[in-house]
Amino acid sequence: MVVPSQTALDRYSVIKTCKPTGFFSGIPVINLTNPDAKTLIVEACQEFGFFKLVNHGVPLEFMTRLEALAINFFNLPQSEKDKVGPPDPFGYGNKRIGPNGDVGWIEYLLLNTNPQITSNKTFSIFQENPQIFREENGQRSTGFMADGLGIEPRNVLSKLLSDEKSDSCFRLNYYPPCPELQALSGRNLVGFGEHTDPQIISVLRSNNTTGLQICLRDGTWVSVPPDQASFFINVGDALQVMTNGRFRSVKHRVIADTMKSRVSMIYFGGPPLSEKIAPLPSVLAEGEESLYEQFTWCEYKNSAYKSRLADYRLGLFEKK
Ligand code: GA4
Secondary structure, X not given: OOOOOHHHHHHHOOOOEEOOOOEOOOOOEEEOOOOOHHHHHHHHHHHOOEEEEEOOOOOHHHHHHHHHHHHHHHOOOHHHHHOOOOOOOOEEEEEEEOOOOEEEEEEEEEEEOOOOOOOOHHHHHHXXXXXXXXXXXXXXXXXXXXXXXXXXXOOOOHHHHXXXXXXXXXXXXXXXXXXXXXXXXXXXXXXXXXEOOOOOEEEEEEOOOOOEEEEOOOOOEXXXXXXXXXXXXXXXXXXXXXXXXXOOOOOEEEEOOOOOOEEEEEEEEOOEOOOEEOOOOOOOOOOOOOOEOOEEHHHHHHHHOOOOOOOOHHHHHEOO
């Protein structure tokens, strides 16, 4: 057994730990070619705010190639990586997440999906790829969501993601293994602390390493079995508001693995900055009022960047 030294422990001391939990077998799996897909997606978004997409049409080889590029980047000498950091908010980050003191056992690259905004050479390799996440998965899923909810027109959500002014971003996360700490305490390090995503939806693809956990309605945390061939979709805060609380913005977190590194890529689909975020009229029943004060995406994003990861960000916008 590896016995960790005091210095090794000091290195970890600011990062929270967490006991491993069992795999959850109840994650909804959606096959977009299934005629019931829209109904199943709506059910999944209401109950979990989360589902797994299979038969999405993106070849595994494409994802593996992208993953190899990401690993190449994270394997660069620290001094090279530091040249494209710190993230403000875009760029390379190491342990620090966001501007308000959150930390995790993670390295990452946060990119704007609009190439005009970040024109760095390191980033340009990845900048064409969010399109695959967005078009094949994000826009198709939101189309099914709108259909399932009976929203007219069907493209009202997906249009916000494809708008040339859409405020979306792409994130590459690298979670190194943490064997020393596990040996000492039987606990794992928290890679990315619990939070909800502020945007409309997030589309995630990871390698076959465990780590992602979601919080169920009753507050229990469960582990999502990894599947490198699939994509996972998260409902974000903006979509919770647009459905007047019918869809749940899912609380989730990532625990570092003891032995294997976890590599994930996530597209966060946000609307244009000036977009008003409010329940879609066709979602509301007769006489039903919005649960939230009206705000723009820009206002919500500014407020999110003043918060800590685990804060309940929608609370500030709920009607009293
Ligand atoms: C969570 C979802 C996305 O990863 C992200 C994150 C952002 C960041 O890492 O800079 C935030 C976090 C996320 C929510 C609250 C704020 C902003 C860190 C943080 C403490 C890129 C995003 O859009 O919001």
